[in-house]
Amino acid sequence: MQADQAKTLLEDVRRAVKLTAEEEAMLLSKLRSRTYLKGQYIVQEGDIVRFQTYLVSGKVRTFYLDREGNEHIVSFGIEHWWVGDLCSFASQIPADFNAQCLEKTEVLQLSYADTEQLYEELPKIERFFLLLLQRAYIKSQKRIVRNHSLTARERYELFLTEHPEMVERFPQYMIASYLGVTKEFLSSIRRQIADEEKKLN
Amino acid sequence: MQADQAKTLLEDVRRAVKLTAEEEAMLLSKLRSRTYLKGQYIVQEGDIVRFQTYLVSGKVRTFYLDREGNEHIVSFGIEHWWVGDLCSFASQIPADFNAQCLEKTEVLQLSYADTEQLYEELPKIERFFLLLLQRAYIKSQKRIVRNHSLTARERYELFLTEHPEMVERFPQYMIASYLGVTKEFLSSIRRQIADEEKKLN
DNA sequence: CGTCTATTTGAATGTACTCAAAAGCGGTGG
DNA sequence: CCACCGCTTTTGAGTACATTCAAATAGACG
Numbered sequence A, B: 001m002q003a004d005q006a007k008t009l010l011e012d013v014r015r016a017v018k019l020t021a022e023e024e025a026m027l028l029s030k031l032r033s034r035t036y037l038k039g040q041y042i043v044q045e046g047d048i049v050r051f052q053t054y055l056v057s058g059k060v061r062t063f064y065l066d067r068e069g070n071e072h073i074v075s076f077g078i079e080h081w082w083v084g085d086l087c088s089f090a091s092q093i094p095a096d097f098n099a100q101c102l103e104k105t106e107v108l109q110l111s112y113a114d115t116e117q118l119y120e121e122l123p124k125i126e127r128f129f130l131l132l133l134q135r136a137y138i139k140s141q142k143r144i145v146r147n148h149s150l151t152a153r154e155r156y157e158l159f160l161t162e163h164p165e166m167v168e169r170f171p172q173y174m175i176a177s178y179l180g181v182t183k184e185f186l187s188s189i190r191r192q193i194a195d196e197e198k199k200l201n
Numbered sequence C: 001c002g003t004c005t006a007t008t009t010g011a012a013t014g015t016a017c018t019c020a021a022a023a024g025c026g027g028t029g030g
Numbered sequence D: 001c002c003a004c005c006g007c008t009t010t011t012g013a014g015t016a017c018a019t020t021c022a023a024a025t026a027g028a029c030g
Helices: A005-018 A020-028 A088-093 A112-121 A125-147 A153-161 A165-170 A172-179 A183-200 B007-016 B021-030 B086-090 B112-121 B123-151 B152-162 B164-169 B173-181 B182-201
Strands: A032-036 A042-045 A051-057 A061-064 A071-077 A100-101 A104-113 B032-036 B041-043 B051-057 B061-067 B069-076 B097-102 B105-109
Touching: A005 A020, A005 A051, A005 A125, A020 A112, A020 A125, A032 A042, A071 A172, A071 B112, A088 B123, A100 B007, A100 B123, A112 A125, A125 A153, A125 B069, A125 B086, A125 B123, A153 A165, A153 A172, A153 A183, A172 A183, B007 B051, B007 B123, B021 B112, B069 B173, B105 B112, B112 B123, B123 B152, B152 B164, B152 B173, B152 B182, B173 B182
Parallel strands: none
Antiparallel strands: A032 A104, A042 A100, A051 A104, A061 A071, A061 A100, B032 B105, B041 B097, B051 B105, B061 B069, B061 B097
């Protein structure tokens, strides 16, 4: 592991827990660097996920296919996010989800066995992942709540204000899927919004 | 803490991690027992959640109110589930959710400070909560996915097979809310299903 | 410039919601 | 034991939000 690649990861860790230099070195020693090309999969449905994957650069979409073969975006990943299928990784069972890189993507990976070992030797790292998981869970709960109480337009407008970077970097039809609407309907929502803004001037 | 109340909790813990007798005693020493009556709130919106709450008996609904004042059920809790608003507990900020007992409910509670202390002194307990959180997160992800790819009827039928105990113990209008449909529409789904079954005979 | 993919449009359709009212159900008191 | 009350569930008509399908347009990339 070169230290420069792990810089943002270490910053994330330091923000949550305090590690000594040796402990940071131990963490770094377990990380493997890897680069995926545009279109490649970090996880494919049916695989058993062997790694936790941290994004250094690039972008990733996580999606699954329903019975009719329609794609549904579960989440987007960009720099300094962790991606994968936690269900598969945690239980070492075949994944339901796919994680595909939408451009050249550099990652750091931590294997299942090394994760276990780190948890044993370094409870502070366990704490780091607990905090990560807490945040992810809270976001997930919020998303459920919003899907139930907001209209498609409201969800889109909220997404615009909360994740403007995502709007720029991911195609609209994927954002539609993430929000749980068809690409056609999202398009008509955008027209509606644009029309209203025009009327104001 | 009387040991009999903590029996199911200890069983849950033992299933996940191995504790020595002293470690179990340490955990028990932090737990406070409390009984809520029908209609009482474990958490109210606006409160800062000071405890993690484990259900020994009874039942609880967790819900939030949207802008129009409509209730949305976030989750149901029965024996041996943990309830509350993790967002509020973890960050010690005011809760968005309410957790209300629907009958006499006995609980065990672990304060924020004691939780922190346990995490420090007993990493295995931290592991236990990490595993708990993993399961909760995975369920939450599944729920999002299902809300996007299944019809209301399919979600209801899946709920029937996965949580028959819940169907018996919670009123239909709450289940409707949990599934993200109106009580009227769930009623019409049930009629549909009943009609089809009648036709088969 | 042509090809491939993403976005937009519009009409017809469907799934789920709103509102209002009736029916069912369980408990309580006269 | 029945009548009444409050709460839950059912019904039905009208409506709205969102989907499907088909086709046109716009953008991106080699």
